[in-house]
Amino acid sequence: EDKVVQSPLSLVVHEGDTVTLNCSYEVTNFRSLLWYKQEKKAPTFLFMLTSSGIEKKSGRLSSILDKKELFSILNITATQTGDSAVYLCAVSRDMRFGAGTRLTVKP
Amino acid sequence: NAGVTQTPKFQVLKTGQSMTLQCAQDMNHEYMSWYRQDPGMGLRLIHYSVGAGITDQGEVPNGYNVSRSTTEDFPLRLLSAAPSQTSVYFCASSYSLAGGGRHYEQYFGPGTRLTVT
Numbered sequence: 001e002d003k004v005v006q007s008p009l010s011l012v013v014h015e016g017d018t019v020t021l022n023c024s025y026e027v028t029n030f031r032s033l034l035w036y037k038q039e040k041k042a043p044t045f046l047f048m049l050t051s052s053g054i055e056k057k058s059g060r061l062s063s064i065l066d067k068k069e070l071f072s073i074l075n076i077t078a079t080q081t082g083d084s085a086v087y088l089c090a091v092s093r094d095m096r097f098g099a100g101t102r103l104t105v106k107p
Numbered sequence: 108n109a110g111v112t113q114t115p116k117f118q119v120l121k122t123g124q125s126m127t128l129q130c131a132q133d134m135n136h137e138y139m140s141w142y143r144q145d146p147g148m149g150l151r152l153i154h155y156s157v158g159a160g161i162t163d164q165g166e167v168p169n170g171y172n173v174s175r176s177t178t179e180d181f182p183l184r185l186l187s188a189a190p191s192q193t194s195v196y197f198c199a200s201s202y203s204l205a206g207g208g209r210h211y212e213q214y215f216g217p218g219t220r221l222t223v224t
Contacts (some may be wrong), residue, residue: 004149034212042197042215043150088149094165095140095213097149 002027004091006098014106017079021101023089024071033065033072036088038100043088046074079105109133111216113198119222120188128183128219130198138201139181140165140213141173143194150197156181188223195220 003026013019023033032050036043047056049065049072056063060079065072076083086100114129132139140155142165152165156175170192172184181200185192199213 006149009147032211041217044215045212048212090150095152096166097142097151099147099149 002091002094002096004089004096004098006087006089006101008101009099010102010104012104012106013079015080017105018075018077019079019103021074021076021087021089021103022071023073023091023098025089025091025096025098026070027091027093027096029093030067031092034090034092034095035063035072035074036090038086038088039084046087076103079103081105081107111198111200111214113196113216113219115219116217117220119224120185121224122189124188126185126188128185128196128198128221130181130183130216131179132181132198132200132214132216133179134200134202134214135178136200136202136214137178138211138213139175140199141171141181141183142197142199143167143192144197144218145194153183153196185221188221190223193221193223 005024007022034048035046047063052067060077063074084105086102088100089098111132137158141153142150144150151167153171154173156162159175162173196219198216201211201213
């Protein structure tokens with residue numbers, strides 16, 4: 001059965017810290033891995049990764065995929081309180097989501 | 108563009124009642140889907156559609172029906188509500204390349220919080 005596991009499940013840091021969120025997966029017919037940020041309501045898209053070793057960046061956030069070892073990481077540098085959210089990883093072929101990592105950034 | 112809209116925002120049902128959760132998008136996306144989100148479990152795919160007239164089951168389809176008569180609308184029907192269906196329901200859409208919409212960025216609606224007593 002397809003599986004997506006995120007770690008840690010929750011994380012508390014202080015502003016300015018750097019965090020690394022992990023997503024490991026076992027899926028058949030992998031097509032893509034996506035990261036979403038969920039604050040109070042609907043998830044919003046961060047990155048889509050399809051190829052190994054190519055880093056995607058957006059401001060202080062970056063992500064990379066390792067298709068050999070079947071995992072991805074999401075890095076957030078110089079964290080801010082506005083980064084507090086649940087970060088979700090989803091893997092397709094059937095867009096299976098992990099349980100999420102709840103990140104809390106304290107002032 | 109309104110994006111993806113869902114109604115109602117909140118709903119309380121009694122066990123055995125039926126209802127329809129509405130979802131509409133104005134982005135001309137071919138691919139639409141329904142998820143439920145329960146505490147500590149991420150989102151689970153209920154049903155999806157790759158275009159008008161085409162629907163398929165996701166991971167947790169039991170107790171739910173869908174239809175897709177237009178590109179814009181994708182309603183989710185609860186046939187006979189059960190307490191286990193208490194959840195937050197999200198509708199999402201994405202553009203589709205040869206039916207591959209579920210592999211791409213999805214735009215989510217604001218969600219419907221459903222409680223079944």
